[in-house]
Amino acid sequence: MSATINKVCVIGAGTMGAGIAAQVANAGVPVLLLDIVPKDGGNRNAIAEGAVAGMLKTDPAPFMSTRAAKLVETGNIEDHLGKIAECDWVIEAVIERLDIKQALYARIEEVKRPGTAVSSNTSTIPLAHLVEGRSDAFKRDFLITHFFNPPRYMRLLEIVAGPDSDPAVVDKVQAFADVAMGKTVVRAKDTPGFIANRIGTLWIQLGINEAMDRGLTVEEADAVAGKPMGVPKTGIFGLVDLVGIDLMPHLKASLTGTLAKDDPYQAIARDIPLIEKMIADGYTGRKGKGGFYRVNREKGKQLEAIDLASGAYRPKAKVTGVSGAAAKGDLRALVETKGKLGDYAWALMSGTLAYAASLVPDAADDVVAIDDAMRLGYNWKAGPFEMIDKLGAQYFAERLSAEGKPVPALLTLAGDRAFYRVENGKRQFLGRDGEYHDIVRPEGVLRLADFKLSAKPLLKNASAALWDVGDGVACLEFTGKMNALDGEVMKLIGQAIPLVAQGYKAMIVYNDADSFSAGANLGLAIFAVNIAAWSEIEKLVAGGQMAYKALKYAPFPVVSAPAGMAIGGGCEILLNSDAVQAHAELYTGLVECGVGLIPGWGGCGEMLDRARNAPGMPKGPMPAVAKVFETISTATVSKSAQQAKELMFLRPEDGITMNRDRLLHDAKRKALSLVEGYKPPEPPTFRLPGESGHTGLNMAAEGFHKRGMATDYDMVVSDALATVLSGGDADTVDIVTEADLLTLERQNFMRLVRDKRTVARIEQMLETGKPLRN
Structure with a gap:
């Protein structure tokens, strides 16, 4: 068995499968992407090829660089399944039908090498059903790897191993997913929905039910079930719009069909006529004509929200929501807020957190796995048990009991203790044995x-x-x-x-x-x-x-x-470092021109030094200056660390960490x-193009101005930038020192900061977060 993964095969080029393939390619590993042969004949690889072409146009981009796309080899299941023999891991991401998956596994088993891992991206079918009828050898190599969409940006990966799965195979996949693909791996049990979707689906269903039953508007519900709870500002209804309203009936059908009849989800699962009508009418969320919220373009892009009682749209209302400590994340204050908003907060939180507490050890071995899954899979700031700690476990249990609701055994075990504590400099969690245990980081994980x-x-x-x-x-x-x-x-x-x-x-x-x-x-x-x-x-x-x-x-x-974001002065500190070790998701650039300024902390000189030494850069004083002028004047920001290398914000030898x-x-x-x-x-020195170069840069900027791509004030800002990059009054025979460039930066920065048009740009950026085009 190969101890490393050198090539991966993904079968199924839908949104999820293609996204997984892209993330493997982002890791620098070759990937074979296969799908069925189109029924209309013609190009037999059209589906996989179309998926790659589509991802190159998608924003946010599944690929971290166009170079990564070249690592994806496309094909079809009929002609190229034999190439699985070249792969160390095969990921199945086809339609959620057991018969189709089982038939595919039979064919995979005929061509794969022993020890090649095979995993399914399913979130609805038990592992035992998937491998039914397969050989013992196949079962040893099989596991479930449940990615979250979009695979590049969602860090959670739930791994489920079966009773026959070879631990070495599972560990190999986990290590690759962690280090190469950047995933935080949570080991889940083979139970319906695993961890995140099981809790998340109940949370969403409960949130919709309680809002409708209590007469809340969608705006009121999302104002409570958003930032105050430490979950994304979309809240419940905004989240459903984002992921697709048409997904709701499928999740409900899957969980009600597989969960035990006494599971709390069964009691709240219900068909909602409003949602059925919205789906039938094409109101499936952001991917459709709208959802619980929509933009009415016939009324000047007016934002509207649906009335949960009548189903009619109306202008989106501004909601005061909760205030004070409750609005700032104090969960006890939130659930004790008087009135329907506080009642809604308690109903939603108590139902969701009690459900999560009941899933240890059914869905996961410990509270840490539950919390990690919800933080990473649903972007909650705190996991369910961390939220219970904020409420107080004893307070939570006593309030549940007072209302005649079941108190999960784990809450009773905790008593007046917290689920997490710090002891001797170590963060610890409360185990099912009633004792505290150190949270052990995987080797190489440091915070x-x-x-x-x-x-x-x-x-x-x-x-x-x-x-x-x-x-x-x-x-x-x-x-x-x-x-x-x-x-x-x-x-x-x-x-x-x-x-x-x-x-x-x-x-x-x-x-x-x-x-x-x-x-x-x-x-x-x-x-x-x-x-x-x-x-x-x-x-x-x-x-x-x-x-x-x-x-x-x-x-x-x-x-x-x-x-994440490293812009302006944050980028300049990278430029002045001996080396950079960047997370793969790095969005960096010198953006000062967008607010009417120029880089002032050495960014201009550092970029010039990199550009003139870049492979393939033509010699002479002007090419490097023109390249840097283009990058800085357009406030270009990288969309990944790999792209930051292409833009010269990072050096070719700088490191990139996926996790x-x-x-x-x-x-x-x-x-x-x-x-x-x-x-x-050694401090660098430069020979810069001087006045002639300054004129050339201004002429290039004027071309953009005439085409309406640069404003009048953009021309003023770009002139200041051109002054610095060309060396001011220097001539091509003069030596320009690093100190000279710093002086030019400082002088031209101060010239711009005194201009009222720069002040207007800064003020708008602070107020709206958007640049002013003046």
Whole structure:
């Protein structure tokens, strides 16, 4: 049996199967995508080929780079099934019909190698039924791998092993899915709906039922069952619109047909005439003509919501909802809110959390698996047991009992204890034996939050902190809102460098947040502008330049480890690092032109240095300058870490980590690999095109202006950028130093920040999050 997975086959090129194939390709692994031969003849590979072509046009994109698509080999089941012999893992993602799946497995068994894993992406058919009639050898290689849609962006993978599954085969698949595909794997039991969909389907059904029974509007229900509960702002009805209303009857039929008759879901499952009519009329959600919400284009794109009683659409109402602590995530305050909104919150939460508590050990071995599944599969901020801890397990049990509702055994076992606690610097969970057990991370999984349980920061202020993460490595963390960068961050960098130089080998720049940094704190900037504190603004720009160059030329390696958004100043810190270990989902770029500014913390010079040394870049002063001008002036942001390499925000040798939970570990390893013989880089010098280059860049921008692709003020901003990138008054024979470019950056930044049109752009960005085209 192969201990590694070098090639994968996915059978079924529908939305899910094609998405799984794309994620395998994103991992850099060849994948064979097969589907049936079309009935109309012609191209026998048309279905699989069409799926790949469609994904290249889809937004959000299933592929992290167009290069990944080249790793997908397409074919059909009739002609190419024999190629399964080349594969180490076969994933079946065909229609949810047992007879079709079983017939396919019979054919797979004839051609696969012993030890090649075979898995089904089913979420409705028990594993025992799937392998019925197959050989013992096939059963040893079989498991269920339940991905969530879209496979690139949803981190959860539920794995179900059968009683005959070879643990080595299951472990091989799990390791590949974890490290290569970036999945957080949760082991589930072979029960209907597994974990996430079983709880999630009950939550949705209960949410719809209770809203209709209690006379709530869809807006009121979603205002409660959204941010206040720590679940996505779509709430219940918005979520159903997103995933498709027509999916609801299928989920209901699947669970009612397979769950035990006394399962709590059976008592709430009901046919809803309104939903049946909506589906019949094509109102299946966002993919249809609308759903519980719709955009009425005949009325000027008016947002509308459906009336749950009459089925008629009306203008979407603004709902006050809950307030105070309840609106800010205090679950006890939420369920104790007087009136129908508080009653709805309690009915929904009590039913859902009690159900989740009843599923240990039926659906999962412990509370951690349940919580992980709901956080990752449904994007809840806290899992069910973490939510019970917020309510108080004893409070929750007593209130259930007072209402005559069953109290799950696990709640009774907990008593007045929490399901999670921190003991001796370790996070622990309450087991079914009534004892607490350490939460053990898989090898290679490291989180800054774990260090914080038992350590104090080496340095800390209002916007940043420095931590010891072991092995002689320090970690610089941003801590402000959206990890925005300000003078406090720069101050702490200045304090950190001598401290790290004295007692540590290397430093990494990392945080556990969803986004690395949203760049400079625009709120502080606009405040300073409004009081004409120009010297303070220039001081912040100069301080940022000084701090970033101090990092670049520190006597130890600096490795940045970004995930999510890293824009503006967040991108510039990557550019000034010795190396980057990025999460695959990295959205980075120099976006300052969008708010009427230019990069001010060294981004222009660093991009020029990369561009002129990029493979294939023509020689001479102008090609690299033109390329950087195009990238920065259009505020281009990468849609993945791989694309960030193509845009030169990352170097070719920078690392990419697929699993977010492994990013800190990988960054630390990269930093340590640079320690031996480390020497800071030499400051670069440039020969730039000067006035002639400046004119050429402005002419290119004018072409966009004439075609209506650039506004009048875009021309002013791009002129300032062109001034910097061309070297100002320099001539091609002059040497332009890094310090010269920093001065040009600072001067032109200050010229723009004083312009009222830049102020208007910043204000709109702060108010709406959208750029102003002035």
